[in-house]
Amino acid sequence: MPKMHIGFDDTDSPTTGCTTYIAAILVQKLKELGASFTDYPNLVRLNPNVPWKTRGNGALCLRIKCKQESVEEIRETVIKAIHENSDLGYEGTDPGIVFLLNHVPEQIKAFAKKTIQGLVRIRTALRIVNKFDAEAVGFKRGRGIIGGLAAIGEALEGDHTYELIAYRALENRGTPRRIEESSIAEMNDKTSPLTFNNVDPETERTLITPRGSDPILYGIRGENPKAIIEAHRIVRSDEPIERWVVFRTNHGTDAHLRRVSSIAQARPFAPLIVSGLVAEDPKVIAGGHVIFMLQDRTGKMDCAAYRPTGTLQTVARKLIKGDFVEAYGGIRPASPTHQMTVNLEKLRIIEKTPRVALHNPKCLRCRKRMKSMGFGKGFRCENCGFRSSRLEKVIVELSQNFETGLYIASPRSQRHLTKPQCRYGRENSNAPQKMIREWHYP
Numbered sequence: 001m002p003k004m005h006i007g008f009d010d011t012d013s014p015t016t017g018c019t020t021y022i023a024a025i026l027v028q029k030l031k032e033l034g035a036s037f038t039d040y041p042n043l044v045r046l047n048p049n050v051p052w053k054t055r056g057n058g059a060l061c062l063r064i065k066c067k068q069e070s071v072e073e074i075r076e077t078v079i080k081a082i083h084e085n086s087d088l089g090y091e092g093t094d095p096g097i098v099f100l101l102n103h104v105p106e107q108i109k110a111f112a113k114k115t116i117q118g119l120v121r122i123r124t125a126l127r128i129v130n131k132f133d134a135e136a137v138g139f140k141r142g143r144g145i146i147g148g149l150a151a152i153g154e155a156l157e158g159d160h161t162y163e164l165i166a167y168r169a170l171e172n173r174g175t176p177r178r179i180e181e182s183s184i185a186e187m188n189d190k191t192s193p194l195t196f197n198n199v200d201p202e203t204e205r206t207l208i209t210p211r212g213s214d215p216i217l218y219g220i221r222g223e224n225p226k227a228i229i230e231a232h233r234i235v236r237s238d239e240p241i242e243r244w245v246v247f248r249t250n251h252g253t254d255a256h257l258r259r260v261s262s263i264a265q266a267r268p269f270a271p272l273i274v275s276g277l278v279a280e281d282p283k284v285i286a287g288g289h290v291i292f293m294l295q296d297r298t299g300k301m302d303c304a305a306y307r308p309t310g311t312l313q314t315v316a317r318k319l320i321k322g323d324f325v326e327a328y329g330g331i332r333p334a335s336p337t338h339q340m341t342v343n344l345e346k347l348r349i350i351e352k353t354p355r356v357a358l359h360n361p362k363c364l365r366c367r368k369r370m371k372s373m374g375f376g377k378g379f380r381c382e383n384c385g386f387r388s389s390r391l392e393k394v395i396v397e398l399s400q401n402f403e404t405g406l407y408i409a410s411p412r413s414q415r416h417l418t419k420p421q422c423r424y425g426r427e428n429s430n431a432p433q434k435m436i437r438e439w440h441y442p
């Protein structure tokens with residue numbers, strides 16, 4: 001039986017639609033056509049820093065086996081479903097679909113990595129599609145072909161996670177989501193850390209439900225399908241669930257971050273990990289955001305910890321000149337008003353320079369702190385009148401009010417791809433050999 005990879009992307013707009021929902025519909029339709037899935041639908045988040053993304057910049061890949069005689073009908077079903085469910089009226093929505101038969105060549109895997117970590121052109125995607133006899137279908141400008149091909153190439157053979165997404169009935173979309181808050185807390189207590197980012201710990205805000213008018217009721221993320229299905233059974237909603245699907249994803253894996261050895265290697269829009277010295281004490285700018293300059297022997301760049309990053313912003317403002325740190329995040333290109341800037345997602349404090357202060361000396365007679373009589377003019381005791389021109393300021397080591405180590409933006413401001421603290425040491429490897437029986441409804 002032929003194996004078929006179906007990748008697609010860029011079907012949604014900021015206001016409507018959702019590429020994962022089309023995948024969920026197709027799961028049902030393709031099964032009805034006799035296809036058997038060889039993997040959970042793959043939800044692949046691409047570089048979150050590209051300047052033209054819609055929302056989450058997630059692409060989908062369905063991997064199936066089917067009879068030779070069904071191939072054409074499956075192909076038509078996919079094209080029709082994407083055509084009908086894309087927000088084609090929206091200016092920036094340019095859906096694309098790629099079909100590939102049998103195995104996934106290494107060059108497509110390499111293309112996927114580039115699409116997750118950097119910028120690629122549609123020309124490159126089309127050249128690869130032709131080279132490997134794949135088929136690309138684009139609507140409008142067809143930019144979704146890039147994501148479709150990348151989703152096929154990202155076989156999630158390394159670290160990966162899962163997300164169960166539950167969808168709302170058509171008549172409820174656009175209305176407030178009716179989920180019992182207490183059941184989300186209960187679900188979190190019972191299933192974390194095998195599920196993650198359910199609730200923001202600082203604000204207690206629910207993170208599993210989106211805000212907008214899209215069809216998603218909630219999405220539960222976790223380390224394996226069993227844990228998220230169990231979590232889904234604990235959550236109580238007072239509205240019907242039209243369908244749900246378990247996706248295998250690169251969420252929470254840091255797949256977008258590329259470690260570079262020097263600041264000179266930083267490129268606009270390519271998320272990175274880079275280390276350097278804090279070149280000046282941080283500045284707190286309007287809005288409570290913290291900016292500091294990072295420097296190494298090859299150059300310098302700004303790092304920004306925005307206020308919603310919570311713990312990250314708090315630790316960034318405690319840095320001082322001379323601290324040695326590692327910055328993780330997306331790159332904003334230089335502009336007339338600022339230089340190239342890392343929008344921090346994480347910050348590792350590797351080595352702190354000693355925190356010291358210069359104090360006036362104590363009086364040799366009465367031990368009270370003396371007053372300076374001006375630069376180079378010595379000190380005078382206001383208590384007993386003792387003066388000295390030979391005494392000097394004394395260096396005092398300040399208490400250390402934070403630890404070295406890794407700091408991560410608070411869950412409420414983490415990107416889909418950001419690896420949360422609780423996942424360190426829990427990395428999944430290899431694609432699963434077997435799928436659980438019930439990974440979707442209906």
Ligand SMILES: [Zn+2]
Nearest residue numbers: 363366381384
């Ligand atoms: Zn004195």
